[in-house]
Amino acid sequence: MTAQTMNVNAVVDKAKFKPFHMTVVLWCLFVVLFDGYDLAINGVVLPLLMQEWGMTAVQAGMLASTALAGMMFGAMLFGMLADKIGRKKVILICVTLFSGFTFLGGFAENPTQFGVLRFIAGLGIGGVLPNLVALTSEYAPQKLRSTLVTAMFSGYAMGGIMAALLGAWLTPTVGWQIMFWIAGIPLLVLPLLIKFLPESLTFLVKQQQIQKAQSIVQKLAPEEKVTAETVLVLNEVKVPDASISALFKQGRGLGTILFWLAFFMCLLMVYALGSWLPKLMMAAGYSLGSSLMFLLALNIGAVIGTAGGGVLADRFHLKPVIIGMLLVGAVALVGLGFNSPQPVIYLLVALAGAASIGCSILLYSYVAQYYPLAVRSTGLGWASGIGRMGAIVGPIVIGFLLGLALPHKINFLAVAIPAIIAVIAVALIRPVKVEEETIIAANHVEPIKQTS
Secondary structure, X not given: OOOOEEEHHHHHHHOOOOXXXXXXXXXXXHHHHHHHHHHHHHHHHHHHHHHHHOOOHHHHHHHHHHHHHHHHHHHHHHHHHHHHHOHHHHHHHHHHHHHHHHHHHOOOOOHHHHHHHHHHHHHHHHHHHHHHHHHHHHHOOHHHHHHHHHHHHHHHHHHHHHHHHHHHHHHHHHOOHHHHHHOOHHHHHHHHXXXXXXXXXXXXXXXXXXXXXXXXXXXXXXOOOOOOOOEEEEEEEOOOOOOOHHHHOOOOHHHHHHHHHHHHHHHHHXXXXXXXXXXXXXXXXXXXXXXXXXXXXXXXXXHHHHHHHHHHHHHOOHHHHHHHHHHHHHHHHHHOOOOOOHHHHHHHHHHHHHHHXXXXXXXXXXXXHHOOHHHHHHHHHHHHHXXXXXXXXXXXXXXXXXXXXXXXXXXXXXXXXXXXXXXXXXXXXXXXOOOOEEEEEOOOOOOEEOOX
């Protein structure tokens, strides 16, 4: 009797939305919530740290960039590692790193201690993002892929909202340290993540963990009959083992460079605004309390832009949606340099959040769909890692500009220019045409060429 063969990728692509999908999205959303929180607490605590430790704006910008430097190395390292040992293990390692060392940051007594702890936490923060995107994208049905990835990633902006609200509520009475202690919550939830977060289905098939893979396939497609004899296969583009060089093969070289440039510019915008928006608004004449409300508006705009952008991307395509949002963001940032009624300023800040944070999230989804599964975490990790270089540059540049005491129009114009460069990069990305595919079966060691 011939064993039944089941194409895993086809099952995932055609599956209807089920509780299993919700489980993946919600657990990934929970983790990314604290990544967004971690970004936003820089903007909340930097003005306070400048006062307490007597730092200049340039020194504070350098301090904010220590975590971002860690994120850069973490994204590159853990992206490649996940393609080798599995996404779930790497996510758990990263959560332990970023939650634990961000928590310890609340006990720092000077800038040096603070910077070291933030760098180590940054390794985990940077490493977890590509893997959350890759895991969500891998399990999402094709028709809902962008929607589910951006829905999961909306936790990033929700974390920013949480930081702004808690910062305005707690820091005046408790101090800046409480913002870092709250970041230790994911450590308490780690046992639940271990139990309920699924491993990558592709990884399970490749590692011959057939029973686990069959169990997940049955949850994805309960209408299909999956037995112990069912042979699971993967439709994958044939690529070398996870490596940097694989990102430049099969016509992906130019696209890889353009994605790196777009990520660099988008994350420069995100972290420049996330770290310095309250201070920028204070320089424009607002109080610290009202400036934190602008940080709230930034992240509310990011939630709306992320969710709306994901739905539009599934209806149209990621590319025109990203380009359109970046153009709107550039106009909004330029508009912030002019004196306008406060409701208009709030609207412009929200549009800037939708464009900067929303587009960076959509870019993750775009990259996830650009690379084959075998190197997806590697592609996401390196794009994110290069983007983190922009994240490092952003706070330093804005800190330098604030130190020069230039008209605040110049500060916002400096953040708008990267949006235009990102538009050009995304516009030049072209899809890759793949002529040959392979079927990798769960009970085969070598790939078998697909026959027509």
